[in-house]
Amino acid sequence: MNNLIIEGTYKTPNVALHADMGKLEFSGRSIPENSVEFYFPIGEWVEKYLENPNEITTIMIKFEYFNTSSSKSMFEILKKFEKLFKSGKEVLVQWFYEQEDEDMQESGEDFREILKIPFELIVT
Amino acid sequence: MISQLLKYEKREAGELVFSYKGNPSSQMINLIIQLVESKLELSENNSRTRKRIINILIEVLQNIFHHHDEFTILNFNSLIFYLFRSYDNYLLVSGNYLRKEKANGLMHKLNNFFTLSENDLRDTYLQTLENGEFSSKGGAGLGMMDIIRKSGGNLNHQFIPVDDDHYFFLIEIKINSESYE
Numbered sequence: 252m253n254n255l256i257i258e259g260t261y262k263t264p265n266v267a268l269h270a271d272m273g274k275l276e277f278s279g280r281s282i283p284e285n286s287v288e289f290y291f292p293i294g295e296w297v298e299k300y301l302e303n304p305n306e307i308t309t310i311m312i313k314f315e316y317f318n319t320s321s322s323k324s325m326f327e328i329l330k331k332f333e334k335l336f337k338s339g340k341e342v343l344v345q346w347f348y349e350q351e352d353e354d355m356q357e358s359g360e361d362f363r364e365i366l367k368i369p370f371e372l373i374v375t
Numbered sequence: 376m377i378s379q380l381l382k383y384e385k386r387e388a389g390e391l392v393f394s395y396k397g398n399p400s401s402q403m404i405n406l407i408i409q410l411v412e413s414k415l416e417l418s419e420n421n422s423r424t425r426k427r428i429i430n431i432l433i434e435v436l437q438n439i440f441h442h443h444d445e446f447t448i449l450n451f452n453s454l455i456f457y458l459f460r461s462y463d464n465y466l467l468v469s470g471n472y473l474r475k476e477k478a479n480g481l482m483h484k485l486n487n488f489f490t491l492s493e494n495d496l497r498d499t500y501l502q503t504l505e506n507g508e509f510s511s512k513g514g515a516g517l518g519m520m521d522i523i524r525k526s527g528g529n530l531n532h533q534f535i536p537v538d539d540d541h542y543f544f545l546i547e548i549k550i551n552s553e554s555y556e
Contacts, residue, residue, distance in 0.1 A: 261405070261409065262405065282408075282433050282437075283513075284401055284404065284437045284440050284441070284512070284513055285512055285513025286513055287509055287513050288513075316426075316429065316430065316433065318433050318434060318437060319434060319437075319515050319517035319518050319521045320437065320509075320513050320514065320515050322504060322515065322517065323504060323507065323509065323515035323517065326504055326505070351422055351423040351426075352423070352426055353423070353427075354426065354427065354430050354525060357524075361497070361500070361501055361504065364501060365501050365504065365505050
């Protein structure tokens with residue numbers, strides 16, 4: 252399966268999805284007013300990855316700015332991994348935030364509360 | 376309505392950081408966010424305050440993009456936006472036209488949000504994040520709740536009747552400067 256690499260812009264994040272290593276990374280800004288279009292191919296890639304996943308999948312999220320539209324899209328993507336975790340594979344979400352960034356910390360805490368997968372909040 | 380808007384034009388308290396009157400197109404909204412961010416990079420040393428302002432600004436402007444109705448009267452365009460700085464806080468003001476039905480829906484929602492405690496508002500936010508659906512313009516139904524949460528409820532709003540079919544929705548959000556806390 253191919254890796255999916257998308258370069259970030261002022262409004263959209265850097266995306267590096269490595270199927271071979273089971274490492275999915277999102278960084279930068281995710282503030283498009285309509286996130287559905289941007290996250291659609293990522294959702295499709297994840298669906299395909301879940302057909303033949305790695306034993307261990309690590310999802311790293313390192314956002315500087317993150318709007319509510321992206322929050323919903325990211326939730327939909329992370330939700331897809333709950334089933335994988337339930338099936339016995341190892342799944343870990345690592346949510347990075349800067350010490351002074353209370354808003355990103357709170358977003359991470361929100362996700363951790365509603366997702367049923369291991370979820371680490373990491374201060375950078 | 377004009378007098379309510381002119382008070383911002385003539386406001387003497389604090390310094391005007393940025394103002395805009397015009398259409399809330401996607402391009403303009405992005406440009407405003409970039410310009411305000413650049414201005415704050417130069418003038419606000421506290422990165423926590425800077426980030427808080429930009430986070431709220433993004434949600435306020437994108438909320439207008441998701442919900443506004445094209446309508447212009449009396450030389451006031453469909454979006455007004457001001458950012459003022461005083462010695463210990465920022466005041467973010469935005470206004471846009473809404474059709475009556477949409478305004479009534481928003482009034483009802485806001486009245487409900489303001490009766491909720493911080494924890495209950497968070498629970499409602501999480502339920503919407505989990506179970507809500509996207510609008511055709513990509514709104515997730517979370518914007519207003521996010522603005523209330525991030526501003527700590529430090530906001531006022533008004534629905535000013537314009538004619539039989541329209542209201543002007545005006546919102547004022549106070550954001551404390553961390554350096555003065």
